[in-house]
Amino acid sequence: MTLRYMSGFGNEFASEALPGALPIGQNSPQHCPYKLYAEQLSGSPFTAPRGVNTRSWLYRIRPSVQHFGRFERLELPFWTSAPSREEHDLPLGRYRWGPPPMPDGAVTFLAGVRMMTTAGDVDAQSGMAAGLYFATRSMIDDYFYDADGELLLLPQEGALRLVTEFGVMEIAPGEIGVVPRGVKLKAEPIAGPARGYLCENYGAPFTLPNRGPIGANCLANARDFETPVAAFEDVERPCRLTVKWGGKFFICGLDHSPLDVVAWHGDYAPYKYDLRRFAPVGALLFDHPDPSIFCVLTAPSEREGTANIDFLIFPERWLVAEHTFRPPWFHMNVMSEFMGLIYGRYDAKAEGFAPGGVSLHNSMLPHGPDAQSFAQASAEALAPQKLEGTLAFMLETRLPQHVTRYAARLETYQNDYADCWAGLARRFDGTP
Incomplete structure (x- = not known):
């Protein structure tokens, strides 16, 4: 089957499976073409501001009240x-x-x-x-x-x-x-x-x-x-x-x-x-920005700048920063992070994080690269390097994430996960 799509995010679209099925100039005429029923599907309150007011008109064989x-x-x-x-x-x-x-x-x-x-x-x-x-x-x-x-x-x-x-x-x-x-x-x-x-x-x-x-x-x-x-x-x-x-x-x-929707228009x-169409940005000289630069989509909350959910990806990209520890750094975060791996290898974890797996780092719990990744990143020559064949993602939320019974009892749960940081030995020697 050949599928067709209309491009663009958040725009007003119009599409019909039969010619002339969309009414012209009126959303709910007394008689719809093909004797269809007009029905509005609202994704927001009626009085929401224009920028977040979403709805579509559906022209269907039977109205949803019969469903x-x-x-x-x-x-x-x-x-x-x-x-x-x-x-x-x-x-x-x-x-x-x-x-x-x-x-x-x-x-x-x-x-x-x-x-x-x-x-x-x-x-x-x-x-x-x-x-x-x-x-x-x-x-x-x-x-x-x-x-x-x-x-x-x-x-x-x-x-x-x-x-x-x-x-x-x-x-x-x-x-x-x-x-x-x-x-x-x-x-x-x-x-x-x-x-x-x-x-x-x-x-x-x-x-x-x-x-x-x-x-x-x-x-x-x-x-x-x-x-x-x-x-x-x-x-x-x-x-x-x-x-x-x-x-x-x-x-x-x-x-x-x-x-049974024959035609529709709306946003x-x-x-x-x-x-793979995501165009990443990053550091061109030293250090690297916060992971928010990898945000694909966000579900905002009522608190500005604090998302209900941020959806981020870590795709193929070049690493070119000088004098810089290139993998994600050690950190604690007010957001809680659910992470998965679609394919390839994640650059902050050497072993144990496989495609199809999951990690969860909740609010204000410290995490970062494992001992093996830290040692490798600290010693490697900082020539330009391209991360290839990798795609990881993260779902961040301002709220704590509670583990379900299914996840707690899953046979693939790694109860030794914290051991991946055990090899981070004391390195301080009192000299600059």
Whole structure:
């Protein structure tokens, strides 16, 4: 299948799967083309300021009010929401996990979510949950939407097709997909099992960060974000819709597909982005700036400059700084950091942090390069060096991240992680 996209972040888009399906000059005419129903999906309060006021108009075969039958509770115990203080035996510390194994048997994306940390409060629309997803079979006649938060997906192994109300997106390792709160979808692994990382954002939607002194260019450029072109399912057969609401899951039966949007326009829609288009900036002489220069997207909070979530990547790049310890330095941070590795090797860790793995460094807990990486970086000649074949990411939040029971009991938990700093011997000798 050939997919088409419209480029640009945060712009007003218009797309139709049938010619003339979009009304001209009016959002909700008395009679829509093709006898469609007009429906608005709002991503913000009606009176939000223009810069953060988001909505899209959908022209669909049946209105969403018909998507709601008699709901029953559905248990998805591994998709944990905040606030969560699940009991487990892990003490306070820095945590790391190796790549978890693929679940046994056939599992859909919806059943394959495994949250590892939670922060904040889903009802207060503050904070996030972070973890992994696994998918070994498609969601056939099964649909889902998340009323609690926006979904950020980062494939790590295998590609995933997201069939949404707005059209179809395919994402593979090295790309991300974002599905706004309330958008219906089904997920299909492409050519084999798929696994990746998942962030559920309870707060304000992700947007591009302010570049400040960097100016108008570099980092993630708006033109490189892609939104799907309209496509619809005109399917009349029994199917199921699952809704996540208030940290719980509810399922009902339908007699038709809810992905029946024939045309749409607006600025509230799913999008994808190729992380290899990120244009990093860095130090050209000595030292290196804070990791905020690697921010791709941010979900702002009510406190200026303190994000609900920052999404950062550490991609291929040149290191050229002189007289400088080049890996990330030792530090303590008010933000808490959930980190994953898509592929390659992370330059601040020699062993133990593998693609598909996770580390968690919570607020005001010290961390930094392990002993082996420190020794190597301190002794190497500082010629220009290119980091190649690597892609790591970090989800930072102002809130503490609490480890879920699933993560605490995961067989790949590395209870000896702190030993990676044990070799940092005393070097002080009293001389300059």
